[in-house]
Amino acid sequence: ETGVTQSPTHLIKTRGQQVTLRCSSQSGHNTVSWYQQALGQGPQFIFQYYREEENGRGNFPPRFSGLQFPNYSSELNVNALELDDSALYLCASSFTGQLYEQYFGPGTRLTVT
């Protein structure tokens, strides 16, 4: 049990819709990273937030966006959903001085039909 929580657990959306996923960091952690894990693949880095600003981004289009709040919780927003966005979305929290330890939440399973 890492102390990182995510909601919702599962979500079904239709192509073209928008979705918001939420993550609550482990206590004391001030950095949040988001990853997308397609079926049968390893997680792919989407972006990272530190001090409420994006601090590094992977190879994902601008329709993937995020927010970090003063309490270090975070949201991932995806606009104009596509079928290929179906995946497990994982958030990981860490402390800036110890970024070598990233702890993952249980994930949100998104299905786009």
Next chain:
Amino acid sequence: GEDVEQSLFLSVREGDSSVINCTYTDSSSTYLYWYKQEPGAGLQLLTYIFSNMDMKQDQRLTVLLNKKDKHLSLRIADTQTGDSAIYFCAERTDNTDKLIFGTGTRLQVFP
């Protein structure tokens, strides 16, 4: 370039040792990780090693790093059925905070 490769599947008998291998391409990797993922769950951080080390032991887990060959391995001693899961190797480089994962090795432990 950034690429992490793992073999897809490993099957071992309960009580034996398991060795899961990983190769990476980025020579600037600073930390290398092993994560475990059980069905329907998130990733559990098992252990990590800094690039200036060549071995790290943590209870039943032993990590070996060959930086020259860019090869990382995870040995699980006395493998149990509860160790059945997918194991991911990941690297982190000094100039970025992202983790780059392999495709995972599915470990199956049979009685």
